[in-house]
Amino acid sequence: MFNTDNPGGFVMKEDWEDDGDENFWKPVRVAGRELYNKSIDILNLSSTICDLLDDAEDGALTQQLVMENAIRIPAKIKGGMAVDDIYSLVMENAVIIKVNIGELKAQLWACEQLNGIEKKYVDLLKDEIEIFKSLFITWVRAFDRSSDLPDDWWLFNNP
Structure with missing residues (x-):
C-alpha cells in the first residue's frame, strides 16, 4: 500500500526519546544512536540501489546479498546497545x-561491475x-573494557 508520508517505503530513523533510561547520556549510547541512524541511511540507500538492479539471476542474487548485509547492520547496533555494559558481547556485535x-x-x-549500476550511486x-566507519570507531572507543564476563572462547578476554 502506498504511504503518502513515506512514498519510498524507507525505514525511518528513531527519535530516541529518553524513555526513563538513566544511561541515555552515556557516550556509548550517544555514539550508538548516531551510528544506528547512519545505518538506516545505508539501509535506505542500499534498498534504492537494489531497486535499480535487474531482477534477472545475477541482479536478484546481488539484491539479496546487499539487503541481507544492510538489514543486519542496524539490528546488530541495536543488539550491541542492549548489552553495552558487557564488553565481550558488545564487541561480538x-x-x-x-x-x-x-x-x-x-x-x-558487483553492483557496478557485474550489474551496470552507475558509479555515482555506488560512490554515494x-x-x-x-x-559510518568514523561513527563506528567513536562507538567502539566508548565501550567499557572493564565491564565484562569471562569469555571461554578467549576471543575478547581471558576467562
Missing part, C-alpha cells in the same frame, strides 16, 4: 557489523559507509 560492512562494500563492486553509498 561490533565484529559482525564490521564484517557486514565489508561484505556490503564487496557487493557494491561508499561515502556513507566512510561516514
Whole structure:
C-alpha cells in the first residue's frame, strides 16, 4: 500500500526519546544512536540501489546479498546497545557489523561491475559507509573494557 508520508517505503530513523533510561547520556549510547541512524541511511540507500538492479539471476542474487548485509547492520547496533555494559558481547556485535560492512562494500563492486549500476550511486553509498566507519570507531572507543564476563572462547578476554 502506498504511504503518502513515506512514498519510498524507507525505514525511518528513531527519535530516541529518553524513555526513563538513566544511561541515555552515556557516550556509548550517544555514539550508538548516531551510528544506528547512519545505518538506516545505508539501509535506505542500499534498498534504492537494489531497486535499480535487474531482477534477472545475477541482479536478484546481488539484491539479496546487499539487503541481507544492510538489514543486519542496524539490528546488530541495536543488539550491541542492549548489552553495552558487557564488553565481550558488545564487541561480538561490533565484529559482525564490521564484517557486514565489508561484505556490503564487496557487493557494491558487483553492483557496478557485474550489474551496470552507475558509479555515482555506488560512490554515494561508499561515502556513507566512510561516514559510518568514523561513527563506528567513536562507538567502539566508548565501550567499557572493564565491564565484562569471562569469555571461554578467549576471543575478547581471558576467562
